[in-house]
Amino acid sequence: MRSVIRAALAMAAAAPLVPAASADPLAPGAASCLACHGPGGGLPDLAALPPQAIEAALAAYRDGTRQGTVMPRLAKGFSADESRAIAESLGRTGAAGR
Amino acid sequence: MSAGPTRRRLLAGLTAATVAAPALARAAPRVVVVGGGFGGVAAARALARGGITVTLIEPATAYATCPSSNAVIAGLRPLSSITFGYDGVRRAGVTVIHDTVTAIDPAARRVRLADGGSLAYDRLVVSTGIGLRFDAIPGYDEAAAATIPHAWKAGAQTALLARQIEAMDDGGLVALTVPALPYRCPPGPYERASLIAHLLKTRKPRSKVIVLDAKDSFSKQPLFQAAWTALYPDHLEWVPLAQGGAVEAVDAAARTLRTGAGVFRPAVINVIPPQTAPALCLAAGLTNASRWCPVDPVTFESTLQPGIHVIGDAAIAGAMPKSAFAAYSQAQVCARGVTDLLEGRTPPDPRLINVCYSLAAPDYGFSIAGVYQPEWDRLVTVPGSDGLSPDDAPPEVRAREAKLGRSWYDGMTRQLFG
Numbered sequence: 001m002r003s004v005i006r007a008a009l010a011m012a013a014a015a016p017l018v019p020a021a022s023a024d025p026l027a028p029g030a031a032s033c034l035a036c037h038g039p040g041g042g043l044p045d046l047a048a049l050p051p052q053a054i055e056a057a058l059a060a061y062r063d064g065t066r067q068g069t070v071m072p073r074l075a076k077g078f079s080a081d082e083s084r085a086i087a088e089s090l091g092r093t094g095a096a097g098r
Numbered sequence: 099m100s101a102g103p104t105r106r107r108l109l110a111g112l113t114a115a116t117v118a119a120p121a122l123a124r125a126a127p128r129v130v131v132v133g134g135g136f137g138g139v140a141a142a143r144a145l146a147r148g149g150i151t152v153t154l155i156e157p158a159t160a161y162a163t164c165p166s167s168n169a170v171i172a173g174l175r176p177l178s179s180i181t182f183g184y185d186g187v188r189r190a191g192v193t194v195i196h197d198t199v200t201a202i203d204p205a206a207r208r209v210r211l212a213d214g215g216s217l218a219y220d221r222l223v224v225s226t227g228i229g230l231r232f233d234a235i236p237g238y239d240e241a242a243a244a245t246i247p248h249a250w251k252a253g254a255q256t257a258l259l260a261r262q263i264e265a266m267d268d269g270g271l272v273a274l275t276v277p278a279l280p281y282r283c284p285p286g287p288y289e290r291a292s293l294i295a296h297l298l299k300t301r302k303p304r305s306k307v308i309v310l311d312a313k314d315s316f317s318k319q320p321l322f323q324a325a326w327t328a329l330y331p332d333h334l335e336w337v338p339l340a341q342g343g344a345v346e347a348v349d350a351a352a353r354t355l356r357t358g359a360g361v362f363r364p365a366v367i368n369v370i371p372p373q374t375a376p377a378l379c380l381a382a383g384l385t386n387a388s389r390w391c392p393v394d395p396v397t398f399e400s401t402l403q404p405g406i407h408v409i410g411d412a413a414i415a416g417a418m419p420k421s422a423f424a425a426y427s428q429a430q431v432c433a434r435g436v437t438d439l440l441e442g443r444t445p446p447d448p449r450l451i452n453v454c455y456s457l458a459a460p461d462y463g464f465s466i467a468g469v470y471q472p473e474w475d476r477l478v479t480v481p482g483s484d485g486l487s488p489d490d491a492p493p494e495v496r497a498r499e500a501k502l503g504r505s506w507y508d509g510m511t512r513q514l515f516g
Contacts, residue, residue, distance in 0.1 A: 073483055
């Protein structure tokens with residue numbers, strides 16, 4: 001009985017201040033990609049691309065097999081795993097969910 | 099045997115109390131954002147998207163962006179094209195109040211407004227940009243700025259400088275003074291000089307712009323200097339600190355500038371003064387001896403005043419420059435941090451990005467870019483991620499970067515204000 005009460009109180013204490021309706025968290029760095037790659041800009045809208053395509057593009061920019069302006073520099077700021085997480089956050093059906 | 103019913107009653111009571119407690123004892127947390135520029139609007143919209151109740155306080159009903167303001171000064175676009183209202187921000191679920199925050203009380207967790215009212219907050223996001231130091235250059239005070247514009251906050255000052263250049267007779271000298279770092283938009287003065295030189299070359303060809311600099315090196319220097327040699331050999335001159343470029347005094351009545359290199363009497367003067375965090379931040383105890391705001395690199399919470407987060411130009415963001423893109427990136431990270439802290443989670447280590455395009459001419463652009471991460475108490479550049487456009491890029495690449503810069507601006511302002 002006591003443990004039940006303690007568990008219930010612990011839950012009450014840990015209850016979030018706001019409903020857990022918050023958007024799914026994006027992978028580190030992903031939100032900043034949308035400064036250029038959101039909907040309606042002049043650059044590719046990442047939400048319209050499959051995650052695999054984004055991940056492959058980042059890998060190609062990172063290893064120099066794809067040319068570009070700022071992307072060859074920015075892609076070097078993320079490892080293969082970090083790039084995959086970003087692609088999954090922002091690509092079609094990703095956590096950005098637009 | 100009798101434990102069953104008792105236990106059920108007790109659990110039922112506990113459940114009711116648990117559900118009701120947050121709603122009764124503590125209403126939904128209130129986040130207040132001060133400042134409606136790139137950082138403040140991006141933070142407010144990100145917080146609202148995450149289900150947080152957020153109020154944005156901004157005195158102006160129309161916001162003129164510093165990015166693209168150099169194009170307005172050079173007559174390439176109207177001020178109206180870089181001016182935005184807040185209807186779109188309201189439609190995104192943010193309560194927008196047009197008022198001035200006159201004081202922050204970190205202990206009471208309240209902000210006072212110029213209209214006499216006040217607002218309570220659970221967490222405060224301060225994105226108020228810069229304060230201009232009108233005590234740093236003898237003779238250049240707020241009154242002097244009415245006739246000798248700084249144009250380092252966009253709007254009426256931008257229009258004033260544009261009008262003065264437009265009205266200048268051919269053969270005149272435009273002087274632009276640049277402070278030491280740190281200041282808002284490190285490459286901005288050089289883009290401004292470039293676009294003014296473009297205007298002079300095309301429309302007032304016997305005129306010239308001179309850059310009087312308090313530094314011996316500057317952002318994107320090789321790219322700017324290559325462009326100046328190619329485009330403006332007769333229309334732009336840069337005087338570094340070592341050659342007496344630092345401005346020592348301004349005489350607003352005589353319209354003269356005193357520097358180590360001599361006294362100038364230009365037709366048009368643009369003084370970009372040294373900068374600081376705004377007075378509101380200094381008064382609230384958010385600044386250290388540098389007059390800027392030290393912050394935690396994961397949440398942008400002030401290291402001096404708990405519960406207050408500082409983003410954008412006022413913050414000490416380590417390797418990140420003071421740029422609109424950086425403010426946007428910091429806003430996303432800060433909104434995540436604020437949300438996580440309010441909901442009892444530990445915010446993850448973030449990654450931040452800066453991209454900044456500059457124009458040397460309308461169709462001649464280049465960029466600096468970098469990725470940043472926390473290293474203990476500061477933000478550092480992720481090795482290999484930072485750098486400038488190549489020195490030897492062909493004209494097509496310069497034209498492409500000019501276009502990319504415009505695309506960024508159009509998409510960003512639509513995202514924030516649309």
